Amino acid sequence: MNEILYVILQLILVMLVAPLATGIIKKVKAFSQKRQGPPLTQMYYDLYKLLKKDTVVSETASWVYHLAPYITFVTALAASVFFPLTASLFNLSFQGDIILAVYLLALGRFFMVLAGLDTGSTFGGMGSSREMMIASLIEPALMVALFTLGLIAGSTSVSAIISANQAGSPLILNPYSLLLFSAIFIILIAETARIPVDDPSTHLELTMVHEAMLLEYSGKHLALMEMAAAVKQLIFITILANFFLPLESFLTLSNPFLAFFIGLALYLIKLIAVSLLIAAAEICTVKLRFFSVPNLAAISFALAFLGFMQFFVIGR
Amino acid sequence: METFLDLLSVSILISAFILTATKRINTYIKTFQFQSLLLVVATFALGVYNLLTEGYFDILLLSVVIFILKVIYIPRLLHNTYTKVEYKVEKDFFINIPSSVLICAALVILTYYSLQSIDSLLSGHIKFYLVNSLSVVLIGLFFMITRKKAIGQIVGFLVLENGMFTTAMLSAHGMPVIVDLGILVDLLTAVMIMGMLVFKINERFDSINIDRLRNLRG
16 A cells, blocks of 8 residues: 555656756756746646647658657656655655666667667667667666665665665765765766757757657657656656765654655755756766767766775775 | 865875876866865865874975965966967877776776785775875876876876875875975976976977977987
8 A cells, every 4th residue: 555655656746846857957057048048847838738739650650669658758757666756755665676777767768769760760860879879888887886886785775775875974975975976977967868978958960869869759759758858867866866965864753744745845955956966067068079978988987986996995 | 084084085086087088188287286176175184183183283384385386386387388389189099088097997996906915004094095095196107108298298297296195195194294395396396397398399399299209300
C-alpha cells in the first residue's frame, strides 16, 4: 500500500517539477542577456499546446518510430521513481538499485536513437550517431561515480546512499564528494544536452545533437519526447541535490504532512540552486567543437576516478 | 581546519587536472593563477593557525610574499610575454588531451602506491595531503614533457614548484622561512630569464615551438 502511494505521489511531483527546472534555467539565461525571457511556466503551456495538436508521421516510418516516444517517456518516468524527491517520500520508497535506473535511461536513449534513424532523414542519422558517441564517452564516468557513491554507502541501492548521506557528516564537505559532485555535474551537462556539449536553444544547425533526433516528431509524440528530456534532467538534478546537499538531516517533525511540505520546499530550494549552477555553466562557456567532447568526458572520468582514489586513501 | 585543508589540497589537484585539459596559453596562465591563489589560502590558514597556537608569524609573512609573487607578479610577467608572442593556442601535442588526462589519473595511482611502503609512518590526513601534492608535482612534470611551446613548459615548471611547496606546507607545516624565500627568489629569476628567452626565441625563429630550436640558422 505504502509503495503504491509513494509511486503515485512521486510521479505527480516529478511531472509537475520537471518543466519548472527547464523554466528556471531559461529565465536565468535570459536575465544574463538583459532579456525578460519566457515565463517560468512556459514549458507547461508548450506541452499543453503540443498535446492538443495533430501528429504528422512520415510514410516511411516503421513501428519503431511510433513506439519510441512512449518507451522513452515511460523509461524516464520509471527511472525517476528510483530517486525520491524529498526526505519524507524517501521513508516510503522501496529499495531501488541505482544501476537499474541508469540502464532504464539507456534503454530510452536506445529507442530515441533508433527513431532518429528510422525515417531515413539526414539530420536524424547525424544526431543519432553523435548521441551514441557522447553516450559511450560519458557512461564510464557515470558508472565510476555511481559505484564510488555505492562504495561509500556500502550498497548500490538509492535509499542506502541517501541514508548514508543523511546519517554522516554533510557529504559535500568530504574531499571525495567534491570530486564526485563535479564529475556528476559534467555528466549532467552532457546527458541533458546542455551548452558545452550541445545547444538546447538552436533548432536548425548542423551541430545539433538532441534536437536533430526529434526533428521528425510533432504533436503528441514531440510532447512526450520533450517531457522525457525534462524528466531525465530532473533525475540528474535530484541526484546532485539529494546525494550531496543534505538539508533535511535536521528535519525530525512528528507531523507527516508538515514534514512533507517543508521537505518539498527545501527540495525546491536545492533545485533552484543546482539550476542556477547549470545556468551559470551555460552562460560562462561556449559550445565545444564536437571532437573536443572527449576532453570533457576524460576530465569527468578522471574526476570520478580521483574521487574513488581519495575515498581509498582517506577512508570513510 | 583539517576538512578545510583537505578540500584545498583536492582543489589544487583538480586545478592541475584542468591545466592538462586546456590548450589556450591564456587559460594556462589563469589556471596557474587560480592554483596559486588556492595555495595562498592554504598557507594563510596555516599561518593564522600557527600564529594562534605557537606564536610564529613567519608562515603568515610567507603567504603574503607568495600572494604578491605568484598570484600577481609572475602571471603578469607571463601575460606580457604572451602578448608579445603570436601563438595563442597550442594545436599539436605529443599526447592528445584525453590520454594525457588519463595518464595524469594513472600518476595519482602511482603516487598512492609509492607511498604504500611508508604507510605505517603516516597518519591518515598527512598521507592524503602527500598523495595530492606529490601528484601535482608529477603532473607538472608531465605537463612540461607533453607541451611543445615554451610558455607551456614554463607553466609546467611553475606548477611543479607549486606542488613541491604544497607538499612542504601541508605535510610539515612549511620549511624554515629562509629556505622558502630562497626558493621563491630562485623561481622568480628563473621565470624572468625564461620569459626573456621565449621572447628571444620568438624573435629569432618566428615561433616558440621548441622543435625549431634544432634547425640551424645562419
